[in-house]
Amino acid sequence: MSDNKYDLHKLLKELTEKGGASGYEESIAKIIADAFAPYIDEQRTDNLGNLIFLKKGNGTGGPKVLLCAHMDEIGLMITKIEENGFLRFTSLGGFDPRTLPGQEVVIRGREPLEGIIGIKPPHLFENDEKGKGAEMEDLFIDTGLPETTVRREIKVGTVAIIKRTLLTLLNDCITGKALDDRAGVAVLWFCARELANLKHQADIYLVATIQEEVGTRGALVSAFGVSPDIGIAVDVCHGDFPGAQEYEVSPLGKGPVITWGPNIHPQLAERLTETAKENHLPHQKDVSPGPTGTDARAIQVSLGGIPTGLLSIPLRYMHTSVELVNLEDIKVAGKLLAFFLTGLRGDFVEGLSCI
Amino acid sequence: MIDLIERLTGTFGPAGSEGKIRALLCEEVGKLNHNYFVDTLGNLVVTVGGRSGKKILTAAHMDEIGLMVTFIDENGFLRFTNIGGVLKETLLGTRVVFENGIVGIIGREKIKEAKNFDLNKLYIDIGAKDRNEAQKMVRIGSPAVFYTPFNRLGDRIVAKTLDNRIGCAVLLEVLKRLPSSLPNEVYFVFTVQEEVGLRGARTVSYRLEPDYGLAVDVTRVGDTPEPDYKMEVSLGKGPAVKIKDSSVICHPQVIQLMIETAETNNIPYQLEVLEKGGTDAGAIHLSKEGIRSGALSIPCRYVHSPGEMVDLNDVENGVSLLLELLKKNW
Incomplete structure (x- = not known):
């Protein structure tokens, strides 16, 4: 079983x-x-595109x-597409429009195209515009291309993403876009890698x-x-x-965060916490009062x-292109999950359905 | 088809009280030689085609x-709440009608600042002299809908409830024009309670377990002066292939099939990204383990107002596109 193709940093660089x-x-x-x-027994993709791995239990x-x-x-x-080739856009998910002007983007047209997000310069502001944040409808993407080329390459419904290289900072910190939630995917990967050397009774579906x-549309159908x-x-x-x-x-570098609240089964949160303590893994606690x-x-x-x-990885500047996490938190989370899974027996799970 | 659209838009059927519109749809479906049934929540399901191919749900x-109506005051004025996405600014001075034919006019209390008025400043006046007389005509919980005429304006029509009786008309027209055999098993479903959260579509797709879902509904347009959203869809440039709205990101395979079908049959079409608004595909695609879904939209101005407008060419092209789609192997 060879896993020298990826290490955690390399994986996150590609993923982000x-x-x-x-x-x-x-x-x-x-x-x-x-x-x-290298770490799983079966793989399938469901109707909507969820990627489902199975690691069978012993x-x-x-x-x-x-x-x-x-x-x-x-x-x-x-x-x-505006008359002069400028592109109007909406967001897939929750972008804060204030973070968008000045970003470089990659547009997934017939061929990938680069562009930037432009905005009116401050010199041209009307008095009542000063000091106000940008609104999505006032922003546009500029590819520099003439309208005819834009119309040939890009259609309504074409997707664009922010262009950003992963930057490695000191103290195991990395910063880039999409760490929400590729950091979580990396936790699953690290967990699967740990499990390769451990025994577990549970059939584990990593999705x-x-x-x-x-x-949360993918989770809804894949849970079903x-x-x-x-x-x-x-x-x-x-x-x-x-x-x-x-x-x-939650501070960075102090371990993954275990959430408590009505969305969470208390015995699962308890078990995760106990597992972290038993294995001397740093961990933190958070509460969420609703879903x-x-x-x-x-x-x-x-x-x-x-x-x-x-289980959550602390991340700064969520939904910007400079999201920042600590690699150590990801490793600890992967280990914690792996230890949790190796200790998991059928009787514990049965006990969860009768509090 | 015009006559059919006029009858469909003129028939009462707010979410949760679809009895009359369902009766009309059953009557129309009954004229054709297809099996149909009404399910627990009131969805009308027409089943067509062989059992061998894929199962397609079109809704x-x-x-x-x-x-x-939420309250009847002692002077006979009716206070009300909304069923679905009613725009309060469309209500002032608008006439409404109850299921029993009672007509009312919407009035308002004194409002200091016009921009700040709320639904609770409005009331329905049905001409009743007091509570007692009003209660003989309506009761708390009685639903009402817009009461506006159907007009033909050249190639365009304006009427209430083109959202989504125009979709119903498209499905009925396709049912009439179907060839004798189809490669797929197709469920034509006239759903209930879309306007209050895609509820009928949710349960009917759970029951039917289709391989693919396709909603037929209206979409907003960006071709009017200073529209709410910058979008490219216009009236009269063909039915729209939905890419995304608030409820669904359409499956690329379904989008591709729709575009190919339109292009090979020389049917004009537009691409639609709707920033605000949803459709039955939103519920269908999340049913069970997920269903690949898309939507065919008829461009419509003034959606959710007493006078919605569509272009008949878009409707006719929408019928052609759906018909050709259902003839294909999915």
């Missing part, structure tokens, strides 16, 4: 620099399939576990889900398709930064109800 | 937006 906006995840799915191949009768991390990223979609950013005994979503949560309240962020903004919200209410957990 | 919602 390529584009895979919600609904258009195929090229990312290819990289993920390639990276997971022996029979083990529980069925679903691990989800979404592979889509927020992106842009062309809504209108790179689609369309999380437009409403896999119909697991338990589900765990791996996503990102807000990291610390100046000006943030301590209670709304979380992650795949966990869809998994929990699928079928007859699925006990669900959520 | 047009039969319900419409409306109002519902």
Whole structure:
């Protein structure tokens, strides 16, 4: 079993620099399939594009576990081609328009095309425009191409993504776009790699889900398709930064975050916490008072109800092109999941359905 | 077909109270030689074609937006809430009609700032002298819909509820023109409660388990002065192939098939990215383990107002496109 093709950094570099906006995840799915191949027994793609891996348990009768991390990223979609070739767009998922002017983009036309997002210069502001943030409808993509070429290459509905190279900073920090939630996909990959050397009773379904950013759609249908005994979503949560309240962020480098709240089965959160303690893995705690903004919200209410957990990687500047995470947090999360899975027996899972 | 559209738009059927429109649809479907049934929530399902090919669900919602009485005051004025996405600015001075034919006019209280008025400042006046008289005609929970005439304006028509009786008309017209055999098993479904959250489509796709889903509905346009959203769809330039709206990112395979079919048959079409709004495909594609879905849209101005407008050429081309699509192997 050779795994020298990828290491964590290399995998994340490829995963974040390529584009895979919600609904258009195929090229990312290819990289993920390639990276997971050495560690899994079966692979399939469902009707909507969820990439589903199975790592079989040792022996029979083990529980069925679903691990989800979404592979889509927020992106842009062309809504209108203006007379002079400028492109109007909407967002796939939640972009903050203030972060868009000045970005470079790659447009997935007939051939990939580069462009930039332009905005009116400050010199030309009317008085009432000063100090105001940009609105999506005032922005446009400029390819520099004449209208006739633009119309030949790009149609309404063509997707564009932000162009951004992954940058490695000090102290195991990396920054780039789409770490939400390619960091989660990397956790699943690291977990699968760890499991190669461990025994586990559970049949483990690792799913790179689609369309999380437009409403946890991939998780909804893949939970139905896999119909697991338990589900765990791996996503990102807000990291610390100046000006943030301590209670709304989790510091980077202090381990993955275990979420508690109505979306989460308390015994799963408890078990994850205990596993982290037993293995001396740093971890943090967060609470969410309602359905979380992650795949966990869809998994929990699928079928007859699925006990669900959520493990998150602290990430700064969410939904910008300079999202920042600590690689060590990803490794710890992968190990924590692997240890959790090796300790998982059928009787624990049965116990979850009767509190 | 014009006559059919006029009857469809003139028939009462807000979400949850689709009895009359469903009766009309059943009558129309009954004239054709196809099997049909009505399911638990009231969806009308017409089954066509062989059992060998793929199963395709094509859906047009039969319900419409409306109002519902919440309170009758002692002077006989009716307070109301909305059924689906009613735009409050379209209500002032508008006439509405209840299922029993009672007509009312919407009035408003004194409003200091016109931009800040809310639905609770409005009421329906049915001419009743007091609560007692009003209660003989309507009750709390009675739904009402817009009461506006059907007009033909050249190639275009304006009427209430073209969203989505025009989709129903397209499905009925395709049913009439179907060849004697089809490569696929096709479910033509007239769904309920789309306007309040794609509810009929959700349960009917769970039950039918199709391989593919295709909604037929209206879409907004960007060809009017200062439209709400910058979009390229215009009236009269052909039916739209939906790429995305708030409820669904259409499956590339379905989009591709629609575009190829339009191009090989020289049917004009447009590409649609709708920033706000959803359709039955949103519920269908998330059914069970996921269903590859798309949507064919008829461009429509003034959606959800008392006077919606479509171009008959788009409707006719929409019929042709759906018909050709259903003849293909999916």
